[in-house]
Amino acid sequence: MVTKSKDYDFQEIEPRWQSFWERENPYKSGTDLTRPKYYVLDMFPYPSGAGLHIGHPEGYTATDIISRYKRAKGFDVLHPMGWDAFGLPAEQHAVKTGTHPAANTQNNIANFKRQIKALGFSYDWDREIDTTDPKYFRWTQWIFLQLFKRGLAYVDERPVWWCPEMRTVLANEEVVDGKSEVGGFPVERRSLRQWVLRITAYADRLLSGLEGVDWPDSTKRMQAAWIGRSEGAEITFGLEQPGLGGLKVFTTRPDTLFGCTYMVLAPEHALVEALTTPEQRSAVDLYRKQAASKSDLERTDLAKDKSGVFTGSYALNPINGARVPVWVADYVLTGYGTGAIMAVPAHDERDYAFAKRYDLPIVAVIEPAADVTGKPAPALPYTGDGSLVHSGQYDGLSWQEAKRRMTDDLASKGVARHSVNYKLRDWLFSRQRYWGEPIPIVWVCEADYRAAVAANPADFPKDPVSFEEAGVVRFAVPVPDSVLPLELPSVQSYLPSGTGESALANVTDWVDIWYDFSSGRSVPASSPKPDASTWVRARRETNTMPQWAGSCWYYLRYTDPRNAQAFASPAALSRWGGPDLYVGGAEHAVLHLLYARFWHKVLFDIGAVPTDEPFRKLFHQGIILGEDGEKMSKSRGNVVSPDTIIASHGADSLRLFLMFLGPLEAMKPWNPKGIEGVHRFLQKVWHDCVGEDGNAHARIVDGHQDSGATLKLLHETIRKVGDDIEGMRFNTAISQMMILENALHKEAQVSRSTTLAFVQILAPFAPHLAEEIWSRLGAPGLASAAPWPAFDAARVSSAEVRIVFQVNGKHRADQLVPLGITQEVALGLAQAHEKVAPFLAGKRVVKVVFVPNRILNLVVA
């Protein structure tokens, strides 16, 4: 063993305990099934080349404290860590250097792991996972196939965000202000064939499921807003041209039908062509061309400047037969509702602005409830509450009532139905990248598709997934489970082809194949066709999955990370379920958390997981800003590296300080001086426990009778630290331990039992120091293995209490009094009190407010 230094030599102590933990693995989970389980999860990181950022250990320290606390409380704790390792930087590095992205990724993982271990976190490293490991992404692909089977994955030629710099498409939500969210590169619209997941089929459940989870309200609201459910009606307007059928619109305000003075179609609407009259043809064509060339940035950012053009045609309002002009305008979006609206300028701000610009009539049909004073008609557009006017038989009804009745009336004539719309769009799931999970699909011709379906009907969706290319229709055939994982082939260059396909498209022998749909085996198309009827000519899918895929289900894999038969066994899933606590940044409030919930619900529907929601309780740690109060960034030069702090003050000080900075959820600036404060605290604890010879300090006395005040403070601290850990208020837990230390420090002698209890509650925060002191004091086993100290309520109650005397609500004096004195006694004491009496002199007490054991307030006149 090492020499016992009398000093707090964290540089010696911390690595020593870390190698002890490495050797002994005391944090292995699932070792005692008689204990209740607790699963606490961090959002796993992308292992970037830059290494750990100070924000990482913030959340990780919080979950580590909870893990250690829960273990001490008798729980079997699952606390794992892994790597969300597919990602663009590794691919860009590969493009530049020509080395396989996996090599770079593994280096980065090794570095991340070293840094994380240097913080002394109690992860069960036996459960480490890596999304780029074929043993892992085999199941990512398997889940994709489950989605495919259920008709939840399809391909579509659709206008998507194309980033020329990255040579890939991006999902809507990965594009911010016309630039890629990652990298900030410009993006443009392109129409490309894409895989899309039908998340909209789960919109309602994704919304209702939010009610039952313990998440920050702001996050729930954000998801709800993202899903954007709105209830209304789909109404069919008549058209004068024969043979066109009707014009369907979605509206949330069918009650304003009488106020509809024109219609608007999105420029891409299918009926624009047919509705455009010869006189308007050139104007409409020009407008559509302009709209198509506008970037979405222009379309949205110039929201104030509405533009449009008249088609020359009219529609007929089903409620009153009114003839209303049909316009084309790009303020109506093609992807929402029916891509057409009925415009009610009097009661909609957008329609109002448009009507003003083009001099269209404005008819008010809603008025606020008539007030006796007879207010003037409200300014238009009026979107508030009210009842109907100028609406024939519906006049006088409240708008809510009218909405219902008018929809019902029109529905009975077959020209309307109650309808619900969502802002949520289907999830663009393909990327033109090399470094991602290959999509386990091959494309074949129709005849071969039929043969494949006949052979394995259960593997296919009801409706075939197909697309047309150069006059040929290709059909999607899933690669069978048995040949998963479908691994990435090696390539000459990692650069995407640039035509909308990934680098995989250039690997001819991998892409163009003879494929056996009965077994999933394949040989390059350049070789002779194997001699069996189940071998068909096929082309592999060259798109890969987005980075979100691997993180959609990783929390399930941790429960059974080495299982080769299933993504996790039913036993493991029923033991651990989902995380009891999930901690990560608020930047994932919508995307990751929504996608993961979607996959989870699909897995629930196929009976693969026991719960409907993955994350019961969610917590977002706040961002740590630089010393200057700005976001940490290389360019600002305000980045703080965990490695530096560990070298100068130790991991325990860093852990403690990260938690002491302020509330975990708050955004807070780093203060380089503050680390000294918590470091001094640990020094103080050390020197009060460890003597000159490196063993227990002489002031620690076995069997010493601590004062009542000391025991009271100890038990208050045990209670507060426990409560604060449970409530994730780590900053106040640390304050309380500082108060206790300051008090113990003043004592000439402290009992060994008090000292050990203190060391134990400190252990989740500063595990290295705690274990070291624990062993120096000769305590048995590990501090972290001892049961959490029991809180003794009898110790904190005392016979006396400090009561406050107020006069007219102002604090005038306080006094130590026996617990439970009556109002009369308190009143007597107050009146006799030298500091209170002057304020009562010559006054009459008109009211007495008495809060037992707390306060006596005398109201005087």
Next chain:
RNA sequence: GCCCGGGUGGCGGAAUGGUAGACGCUACGGACUUAAAAUCCGUUUUCCGCAAGGAAGUGUCGGUUCGAGCCCGGCCCCGGGCACCA
């Protein structure tokens, strides 16, 4: 524009409607030291006062209450999210 969250000493932050500023940082004073660092002991919201003590005070204006940092309404500022979704 809409929806959230937040404004407390020089700084980070504490405060079930009941002593505002716990705890820490900084600064200042003292002890120890030849000296410094470290450590230890104090002081540290502002104003008046030698002091005892008093007054004011949680962005701002008002309200509820015996009592408001906390509850209610208006306004100002900061941060986050959404943004033509009919």
